[in-house]
Amino acid sequence: MNDCVGNMSNEDNEMLTMALSKGRIFEETMPLLEAAGISVSESPESSRKLILPTSDPRLRLLIVRASDVPTYVQYGAADFGIAGRDVLYEYVQEQPGGLYQPIDLNIAKCRLAVAVREGFDYEEAVKKGARLRVATKYVNVAREHFAKKGVYVDIIKLYGSMELAPLVGLADAIVDVVSTGGTLRANNLVPVEDVMPVSSRLIVNQAALKTRTSRLMPILDAFQKAAV
Ligand code: PRT
Numbered sequence: 001m002n003d004c005v006g007n008m009s010n011e012d013n014e015m016l017t018m019a020l021s022k023g024r025i026f027e028e029t030m031p032l033l034e035a036a037g038i039s040v041s042e043s044p045e046s047s048r049k050l051i052l053p054t055s056d057p058r059l060r061l062l063i064v065r066a067s068d069v070p071t072y073v074q075y076g077a078a079d080f081g082i083a084g085r086d087v088l089y090e091y092v093q094e095q096p097g098g099l100y101q102p103i104d105l106n107i108a109k110c111r112l113a114v115a116v117r118e119g120f121d122y123e124e125a126v127k128k129g130a131r132l133r134v135a136t137k138y139v140n141v142a143r144e145h146f147a148k149k150g151v152y153v154d155i156i157k158l159y160g161s162m163e164l165a166p167l168v169g170l171a172d173a174i175v176d177v178v179s180t181g182g183t184l185r186a187n188n189l190v191p192v193e194d195v196m197p198v199s200s201r202l203i204v205n206q207a208a209l210k211t212r213t214s215r216l217m218p219i220l221d222a223f224q225k226a227a228v
């Protein structure tokens with residue numbers, strides 16, 4: 001990087017791109033951006049735009065699916081982004097390298113848990129060494145969790161509405177994100193085991209961190225200070 005000094009002003013003027021999912025992560029990221037002196041006037045809920053400008057003409061937001069955020073950042077289509085530990089854990093098993101995860105932002109907190117239909121004796125099934133069918137979007141997390149416990153499982157990959165699987169006999173258990181537990185209760189499911197606590201992390205493209213340091217650092221610093 002021998003052109004660093006000469007190109008400093010170019011770097012300072014370069015557009016930075018941040019990848020975010022709409023919904024809870026977007027909502028909880030707004031105060032962090034405010035702490036960095038940046039505001040966003042359009043909401044992804046009401047706007048159909050997938051690229052949103054910010055009050056900083058050199059920062060734009062990409063609105064993508066939560067599970068796609070690591071992909072945009074790893075390939076450098078976004079310089080940085082925010083993703084849940086649940087999503088990151090799965091992603092890194094499949095696509096290791098290229099992502100730097102410097103800050104736990106402590107937002108969008110929840111947990112990954114095992115849940116079963118009310119009345120299903122999970123402890124007894126585990127004790128008996130039964131082979132369990134587990135439906136989940138988090139196949140790597142689930143496989144690792146049950147392997148550690150020495151429980152035999154058949155994992156069934158789903159892309160959403162996991163809560164339905166035990167109700168219609170597709171699975172004995174699910175591994176899913178739980179926050180208030182309201183969705184489980186509404187579907188007569190009960191959490192029986194915690195798998196991991198989840199919060200969202202700032203993720204940064206490794207090349208961008210090296211080549212756009214002076215643009216990224218003020219934002220990263222502000223996020224770090226604002227994250228409690
Ligand atoms: O919705 P979509 O299919 O596009 O993707 P997604 O569900 O992965 O994205 P999104 O925006 O819903 O969640 C983004 C991130 O927020 C997740 O990756 C988690 O890290 C985090 N998070 C925090 C949650 C929740 N809380 C949460 N409650 N993600 C999902 N949920 C679900 C939960 O599974 C349940 O279906 O929200 C529903 C309500 O939860 P309860 O327990 O409060 O009823």
Ligand code: MG
Pocket residue numbers: none
């Ligand atoms: Mg969702």
